[in-house]
Amino acid sequence: MKKTFEVLNVKCGGCANTLKTKLESKFGDVEVNLDVMPREITLEINDDRVDELREALKSLGYPMSDENLGFVENTTAKAKSFVSCAIGKMDS
DSSP: OEEEEEESSOOSHHHHHHHHHHHHHHHOOOEEETTSSSEEEEEEOOGGGHHHHHHHHHHHTOOBTTOOOOHHHHHHHHHHHHHHHHHHHHHO
């Protein structure tokens, strides 16, 4: 089933490229909408894999908007997202 999730820390095309390339092997094609805030990703996913997606996003520095992150987790996610963004820009 195709679902859309709000994702934090996505700033640009580099971030979008990272999300698309890093998630593709496990989750297939990922669409990233940079025209809304918070940013949205859309993909085909079953309910039983949403937690796996949540962890994959968090590991890249792009947690889902419904997560309650503490100060340290939030700061760590932002730092990871900067690195993921830079990698996405170099890979595009």
